[in-house]
Amino acid sequence: MKTNVHLIVCLSLLLFGCSDDKYDDCRVFRYNESAGVTTLDPAHSRSLELMWVVDQMYDGLVELSPNLEIIPAIAESWEAKGRVYRFKIRQGVSFSSGRQVEARDVVYSLSRLLDPNVASSGGWILDAVEEGGIVALSHDVVEIRLKENFPPFLGLLSTTYASIIDSDFSDDLRSSDAGTGPFKLKWWVEDVALVMHKNERYWEIDNEGKSLPYLDAVHIDFVPDMGSEYLGLIQGRYDFISGLHPAYMQDLMDSDGGLAEKHNGYLELKRTPFLKTDYIGVLVDGDMENMKGSPLLDSRVRKALSMSIDRASIAKVLRRNAVLPSDHFVPPSMPGASNYSVPEYNVEEAKNLLAEAGFEGGHGLPELNLGTTADYVDLCSALQSNWQKIGINLIVDVAPSSVHRERVATSKIEMFQKSWLADYADVENFLGLFKSSNFSPGGPNYTHFKSEEFENLYNEAMLTNNDAIRFTKYSQMDSIIYSEMPIIPLFHDQVTHFVSTDVKDWIVSPVNRLDLRRVKLSCANAEN
Template sequence: MCNQIFSCLVQIDDSLNIIPSVAKKWEISEDGKTYTFHLRDDVFFTDDARFKNGKGRKAVAPDFKYSFSRIIDPKMASSGAWIFNDKVNGKQDFIAPNDSTFIIKLNKPFPPFLAMLSAQYCSVVPHEVADKYGKEFRAHPIGTGPFKLKYWKEGEVLVLLKNENYFEKDSTGERLPYLDALKATFIPDKQTAFMEFLKKDLDYFNSIDGSYRDDILTKSGNMTSKYKGKFKLVKGPYLNTEYLGMLVDSNLAIVKDSPLKYKKVRQAINYAINREKLVKYLRNGIGIPGTAGFIPAGMPGFDAKTVKGYDYNPEKAKELLKEAGFPNGNGMKELTLSTTTTYKDLIEFIQGELNNVGIKSKIEVNQSASLRETIAKRQTNFFRGNWIADYADGEIYLSMFYSKNYVPIGPNYTNFNKPEFDKMFEQLNYVKDDKERYRLYQKMDQLVMAEAPVVVLFYDQSVNLIQNNISGLGHNAQNLLVLKYVRKK
């Protein structure tokens, strides 16, 4: 809903390209450290009593200076502070020389920076309203987006109205958005929500729960004949890699006696799992088997032909176990695989696959928060994890394998450490050309696959259900809901 109420300097299109929003154009300095944005002069905040005569005023460059300074203010403790924390030295690096020019000075070049600025954290907010309400600004949000808040009963219903002064128009010159209002409901039980969708009380429904997945989808991921023609099912890449992580740092006490410290054992685990079968039978075809690298399908630069991961090859798995000194798994300590209740069926499938090649394992089921803490503190050797992209650039996935990212708490949860990888990762900041950067990403991803600190299970897909009378709802791999182009007949 934040994406409907607020807007940023830039936004993404359905192909994850960065396109103008409040900023109509921008320049990046030769050294990649200075970003100069030129703002539109027709962007207005929605009305609020804190503005003169209650009328929404124009959004100007000092508003972005205020908004970004607010993100890095320790008192605000914003969960989005990571966007700027290691890239700017302080509020002085956000500069508004006039109302239509906004400048950001970085302390080092960072090519994915524009993509990060499309994140909702980087929305422009008015100081009068944000200062007045403080932490309660969440209940009185004032932005420049296509819709404005009308009513919110937390956990139950949220109503947005059309922003009549929204700045964007379609290709024919008609002002966006097309809809007069939106209503979002918060139904905790997915089965109940699905029944509401079937009754046509909901126009849009996101994701499919295991409890009724077989009712809607065949094992191949197509709509069952029961529902054919009754509504639209839209499936597409979602920037989320589902994986198994393995601690590989022999300096850790927990790793010293673990067979996972051996590369050939980790590679054997990779070959032992039939990802095609996993996706087909446990997920009804939702997902793409993870046989390439760690960077997922749908991400710019993804190339399954260039980056080779692991196909299903149990004989190869057995061969590698033998080479590692564990023929048919003999003499190998039992592995403990940590997961949560939601993924127990998936992990039980993996347990069976490992058993087929002689690898004995037991499953440890944890609460989500408890498992996250255990992984962060390096207290589990073998765990199920996933990594969702906060911004559309492969760098975010490779950051999980940069050695300096495991002190103190992450995100290098496997404690992977390869000087060759680190050197390339540090080089990334100085590669401006996207294609050249993608080639470097692929080389790094291949290096990770060879060392096998992870088992890439599958690249996720989003599944959206839409009523037949709804049009104009696009799809992007970040699964970001864009409602300004939607029409309802």
Template sequence: MIRRFTLLAALAVCLLSCGPGSKQTTTTSDSKKIFRLNLTGGLTSLDPAFADQRTNIWATTQLYNGLFSFSEDLHVHPELAENYDISEDGLTYTFKIKENVYFHDDQAFKNGRGRELVSDDFVYTFKRLMDPRTASKGSWIFADKVKRSPDGKLADDWVARVDDYKFKITLDRRFPAFLQILAMPFTFVIPKEAVEKYGKDFRKHPIGTGPFMLKTWNEKERLILVKNPKYWNRDVKNVALPYLDAVEVSFIEDKNQAFLSFEKKNLDFLTSISETSRNKILNKDGSIKDEFSSQFVVEKKPYMITEYVGFLLEGTDEKANPMLNKKVRQALSYAINRKNLISFIRNGLGTPGNHGFVPDAISSFDSTQIDGYKINIKRAQELLKEAGYPQGKGFPEITLNTYTTDKEIGEFLQKQWDENLGIKVKIVTNQFATHKDMVDNAKVSFFRGSWIGDYPDAENFLAMFYSKNFSPAGPNKTHFKDETYDKLFEEAHETDNTFTRYSDYHKMDQIIMDNSPVIVLYYDEVLNLKQKNVTGLKTNTMNTLVLEKVDIKSGNDSKGGDSAATGEKKTAKAE
């Protein structure tokens, strides 16, 4: 879909003159390649220290690089790391970074020109992530892993420069998945000058080494990224990357409206498909309809995400908050028909969450090892009676907090608990960013949640229940605490034996099922749509969006292809 239009003057000037570098795919303003997508959930920051939700992750991934990244098969491969060495005791990691990599041009630098990346940038980035003043929700990735002094504080030299292109990280204990940690967006490298110049406003003045640079961001409306002409990476044929000239992101929260825009070819890519739209794409058994696949490319695959309902386990007064009673939580879990939820609400998209918190997309998943929850109304009613609420009598109305785009699932659960247990549930919805903030800061006690794997190891999911990872600094949003669980979690880090580690993972997952700090609803599948002339867009079970090698074939112009990036009046949001 090569757009043939006149770009905004400012965009054209930026594309053609924002600095020396690689040859561009096109150099005239009437044939720019603009890739358009829509993101829901609210973009809150372009600072990688706050890349804790999909929208933030997808945006920062285009602007920054890290030491490593994940391939389609979820193997870690070097990105800015030239090579690395791990000491025999597994505690010291030494990294040699690539030379001749430059930050985006910006007024934060002398003469407005981006300087070369050096090892001090990684030292600064990682220490800033751990600085309480940053208040990053990603500090947990290092907090329980890196070297500490005898008084328990972070050692000054846990990350340290060796020379201009080499630095080292020292761990406090072994952690087999540490390279996977270093592929997470939280670890994308940033320059100190940018934070010093923009302060808290760095969130909307991103400066990285990535394939794209920020042009404009009108919050909740439009994000435009433009090609980085000094980008360091090339394809296998030694052609400069990226192929695209710009990326235009809209923020249409109404999923049906976004789908309509995609059908009209005002978007090149779409994810987060509503129930109404899924009816047009999928048959009731989850297979793809021929009529739709003949017009568009449909990708359906397991998604490394667990969808759940969580309980905030703070306090001891079960009369004031009956959900502190484990039997109540178990009863609520047994009362849900997960198979019907997937069939009726999601057109067969997903797998019932019957076998633990760790999803089936993770290699250690084994349904025979975890005794989870399936629909069992009789057992649910027995547990509720044992908790002191026979047939729901005397049970107070409870409030389930969720987000706007998830209302259908909330209403399904509301009906299940009313019909099967006699429990009345009030549904409160907010925009996703608001909902997430309330959950992270323990402002709600009963909430919908999703955990998208940051890296493909069960440890990442099980970290949600480690007592040292309480939110908002960590991912333990339920504030679950169990000594046996913590001991297993720590022991799993000490072994390189895969079978031993998997055994520990299964024991931890069973503890979660037995105590029910969460109700696992389903393991998700991803449904991505793209136009047929889009090439090079590859995803994995983490649903990572990397646009570095995406291209748009010529000779198939878009219908209604004008967009906000062009200065034309039609926008996807107005459809």
């Protein structure tokens, strides 16, 4: 045991100094994951920190490009005829064991998502697949049959849940890797660090015929303190950090949301629109005992709440302009979404809407309750101030995350702060939230919004494989949500990365996936 501890310390300090493998330290990419990593199994990759690691070790049949297009990966091609998809497996793609990928591996990988013994959180990506509908037609052709038409299906196969695993692998996938990705696991000490080495068998090459990846290794620390992570970036120990956190946001960014001047020269701020929306949900189910007679059942009241929010000021003061203010739910960067429009901010019109609803000046309105967590108290306090201007008194009910989730899922609170992050790049991923079949607690329709017109448009959209027709239906559905306003959108997030200037060819993904295949390091900032 003492020898193992010594080895771990040695590896942590020198990375490869105690190994026979010799690597150029300027080709080792380093970052910190404050949330840690609990599993390497793609079937359980439900959070970003897990997706980032799985993406390095595994490939899927298809992948999502930075432009949100579905492009080939292990499947070199595919064809879709109605509800039947056929995928041709690319030749020359090998697992870390050396065996080439076959159609049987695809069947195994996807089928295990439905295995109750695996208990995957990703089985939902196969909801549209008929029972027994994943079949190997030959060693390099796999067929997937759907039980109902679902045009966004290919997008679901770009998630890490759909990673292809070596079906001959018999060890524990939680702590081992059995994929075809650009890197392979070298060692992992939970709560300490994880190291991946370049996969010398990786199948992909660049435009000049050079093998990918360019890096020799990836080193991930698991330091829970965000302040330490920030210092690691400043001191050059880490090559990037993702997102905004109070521990470092004010130091790294200026008041306009750009990179603070003192960091110019050794850091870069990289951004792209994130397929994520922060919103205030409103329970609109008049059959619920706690909502009977509630003024929130009147869409004019909900519209007044939305129209009286100064989203631009909130974005600037609280988020350093790192978010896009919006009063529409679907992010404009999503393929098929409506074009961006500046959110309407009109306090006088909001007052008029309240008067039309019978609450002129807020008279007759009871106090409204808004549920949230400690992370969003600043945001909810801003809403409280905004709504006071139209005569609405708001009580902000702060609860632990687990309690807040329970209250929202069980319809115990009339208004709640939430966010929605796309799992796949199709507008359906956002609008499907409002289907009546998705009523909570079984689904994510926490507002219990229901509209026959909306449901009909949804069904019509799913029946066509013509993108233009489907996108028109989506636009009509989005208009219904905007008109009825069961949710009050606040802003669309942006993927925000602070990256060392040593890092070249960095890609910022709209779904915040981590692609290190083409990343290079110059080491210009390295200490002598």
